[in-house]
Amino acid sequence: MRIAATLMLVAMAVLFFGSRPFLEAHPAVGYLHAFAEAAMVGGLADWFAVTALFRHPLGLPIPHTAIIPENKDRIADTMAQFLRENFLTPAVVARRMQAMNVAGAAGEFLSQPQSGAGTRIGEGAAELMAGVLEALDPERLGGQVRAGLKTQLARLEIAPLLGQMLEAAIADKRHLPLIDGFVRWAGLTLEDNEQMVRDMIHARANALLRFTGLDERLANSVLDGLYKLLAEVLVDKDHPLRNKIEEGLESIARDLQHDPATREKVERMKRELLENPAVADWWQGVWERLRLGLIDLARRPDDLMGGQIGEMVRELGLALSGDPRMQRQVNRFARRTAVGVTSRYGGQIVRLVSETVRRWDARTITDRVENAVGRDLQFIRINGTLVGGLVGMTLHLIDRLVWG
Structure with missing residues (x-):
């Protein structure tokens, strides 16, 4: 899209300089010349505007350019404050959660654990569990569990x-x-x-x-x-x-x-x-037999989800899907939990957003914002070229009609 916008600007320049020798040949050439001239102005102005958001045009330190890199800390604070005031407030979270049937969605998902998403999640969780069990020192972990059981039994x-x-x-x-x-x-x-x-x-x-x-x-x-x-x-x-x-x-x-x-x-x-x-x-x-058994079971997630555990999960999903009373209880618990997390940790979440954006270097934040906006930035340049050309042609028409 950047190349297309640039080629359009080059085409307007070619049309402008190519039509100039033939202005007296026919009145229509004047309209083309005026269109190309104004299109170049519009295209260059919008190129400058788009470029000034992310970097200095042509590398020149023109004031009020490279706006996003120069103000990334202020953008980070503003983004965090916007998130805090419009999303992470207890009232907003409670209102959004009120319209959500978390239990029903969870029930539909759990009742079909062999579906694509469920299988991928199950395989990922099983692989994570196996990795954790293999990474931990079996003797040390077994000793800690044994010591904990001994203390509780004593x-x-x-x-x-x-x-x-x-x-x-x-x-x-x-x-x-x-x-x-x-x-x-x-x-x-x-x-x-x-x-x-x-x-x-x-x-x-x-x-x-x-x-x-x-x-x-x-x-x-x-x-x-x-x-x-x-x-x-x-x-x-x-x-x-x-x-x-x-x-x-x-x-x-x-x-x-x-x-x-x-x-x-x-x-x-x-x-x-x-x-x-x-x-x-x-x-x-x-403990060692239990650990090895869990690792072996985690390495076979299809057997894990296809046996008694899978049947229990499916029964839980069916119960959640078909019991409105249970859904209300689960949804109420989820809503209270979400509101509690927002009230207790909302400030820390937005601070994490702000600090993360602050740690980005200027090039990183420029590239991420520019890629997020994407094609629309170049459409600004294309539209500026076309609108400028149409305005130039209109002014040329008015000039001919009024002053002949």
Whole structure:
């Protein structure tokens, strides 16, 4: 566009000098000559005006030229003040946010996470997470996490918590499957160690019992009795032994909550466990496996967004899209957050804008503003050339009509 505007100015100069020898040949040549003359004046004037905004014309230090480079600090302050007064005020932000359905837009986006934009964002976030996890020192980070967990667990008195959990489980009958599982485990353990039980009975039987073979019958009776007992406990929900187990669990739940001795015993066991080096080594291994698993998962964002996490994200998006009440709550929270950020950090944001523009050198700000305005600057020159030519032709016509 700059070349086109310059070529038009050159064409007007050629037309001006080329038409001058033929002014007497025909009256129309006078109009062309007047058009070219005024077009050159208009084009040169607008070239000077456009150039004076960004630099000194022809490199000459003419006053009031290179306006933008010479006043970049004032422009920075004015831009920041304009931003502060017209955009980053709580009233403006609240009004703009009032008309926006942030939750609805987020819901539509999240409900289709495999779309182009969602995939790119997911891949970028996954790559960033993988890079962060790989860059961090695993031993140091694991030690910091372990130390934080140890500090929090040391402050937490877990005995009452365990007692309340056990009491709630008993009240809701959630302990019954545990008792059934324990009985089945006992039966399987007895079956696997049946020969060991027989050997113990044989070893403790006297010579007479062994001679008469009663030790084998005694062993069979003991094993049959144990199997029968476990089967009855498993089938009969009101079996006395099952009731004894439940009474024991209830007693443990009460002691964990109200017995100082029991609570102190549990706390002592907790402290010993936390101080045990084996626990620290175990946690370090758990953390390293977790870290490597997260890195591997982050390297496969399609699997991450296609599995349970992706399904959860889609369900959240559908909930946001289809629930007006939830949308109102989320939009209200977003509006309050935006207004709060504006009130608290608006001054810092505009100061960042001002300081950034101030740090730009004259050439940088000139190039950025000139490129932002772009083609319109050269259209000013082209329009100036054409308008100037038309004005010159009009004046020539008036001159001929009035003064002949």
